Amino acid sequence: MTLIINEPLKIERIAIAIANLPQSLQGKKIVQFSDLHYDGIRLSEHLLAEAIDLSNQENPDLVVLTGDFVTDDPSPIENLALRLKRLTAKTGLYACLGNHDYCRRYPNSQQQITDALTAVEIQVLWNEIAYPWGQDLALVGLADFWSREFQPELVFNQIAPEIPRIVLSHNPDSAEILKPWRVDLQLSGHTHGGQFVIPGYGAAPILLQQIRKATPKSISKHIPFLRECYRVVKYWQWSEGWHQVGNNQLYVNRGLGTYAPGRLFCPPEMTVITLESRE
Numbered sequence: 430m431t432l433i434i435n436e437p438l439k440i441e442r443i444a445i446a447i448a449n450l451p452q453s454l455q456g457k458k459i460v461q462f463s464d465l466h467y468d469g470i471r472l473s474e475h476l477l478a479e480a481i482d483l484s485n486q487e488n489p490d491l492v493v494l495t496g497d498f499v500t501d502d503p504s505p506i507e508n509l510a511l512r513l514k515r516l517t518a519k520t521g522l523y524a525c526l527g528n529h530d531y532c533r534r535y536p537n538s539q540q541q542i543t544d545a546l547t548a549v550e551i552q553v554l555w556n557e558i559a560y561p562w563g564q565d566l567a568l569v570g571l572a573d574f575w576s577r578e579f580q581p582e583l584v585f586n587q588i589a590p591e592i593p594r595i596v597l598s599h600n601p602d603s604a605e606i607l608k609p610w611r612v613d614l615q616l617s618g619h620t621h622g623g624q625f626v627i628p629g630y631g632a633a634p635i636l637l638q639q640i641r642k643a644t645p646k647s648i649s650k651h652i653p654f655l656r657e658c659y660r661v662v663k664y665w666q667w668s669e670g671w672h673q674v675g676n677n678q679l680y681v682n683r684g685l686g687t688y689a690p691g692r693l694f695c696p697p698e699m700t701v702i703t704l705e706s707r708e
């Protein structure tokens with residue numbers, strides 16, 4: 430049995446200003462979840478049920494889920510989908526997939542996960558565009574950044590430049606690549622917030638990266654934590670919360686699931702986003 434030390438779920442509330450936001454979309458509410466890792470170890474039934482109840486209480490317009498529904502083995506997705514079926518949203522539920530949702534060891538996993546979510550009316554966007562509120566705002570879901578199919582140009586070329594767009598992209602490192610395009614709000618996850626946060630400093634992996642830079646490679650390559658600190662993401666400074674990246678806005682959710690040994694000052698998250706018009 431794996432012991433995981435967890436913290437209570439925290440709701441983060443943010444207002445996002447978007448240029449050219451139609452009057453009719455002002456005040457629309459989006460709930461974001463990420464990184465459920467529903468595999469019997471990393472997410473408890475209690476936390477999942479609580480998250481679904483809290484989301485429904487918000488009476489959101491949209492619910493978006495930004496990937497890593499399982500941890501490689503896709504078989505728990507059927508049970509997860511049964512639980513996610515309880516999620517409600519006035520206009521719709523949408524998802525992008527994460528790096529754990531397509532796995533070479535399980536060649537059908539991407540299809541199996543997409544089918545299970547689609548069956549409970551969660552629309553999976555893989556380099557696709559949806560218009561939940563009509564043509565005035567695009568909701569883009571990109572293929573995972575580590576997949577061979579991450580091709581933002583194919584998607585963004587289909588949207589007129591004056592149309593605001595919200596982009597679901599599991600890995601926040603993709604924000605760097607997306608800088609040439611208009612992205613009014615990118616919603617990501619993947620980092621779990623670093624899981625360990627040093628109060629007043631930030632995610633512990635930011636510190637590990639600093640130590641790695643100051644340590645000769647001949648030494649750091651023998652220290653697993655230092656060797657691997659770039660494996661999850663390059664930009665650990667974007668491991669949680671809101672960031673301006675070029676002209677674009679990025680928000681990174683800390684996720685619901687937790688890898689062992691657990692979280693410290695980094696609670697699992699439900700994000701409640703309210704759209705505002707930018708003057």
Ligand SMILES: [Fe+2]
Pocket residue numbers: 497527528529599618619620
């Ligand atoms: Fe991930």
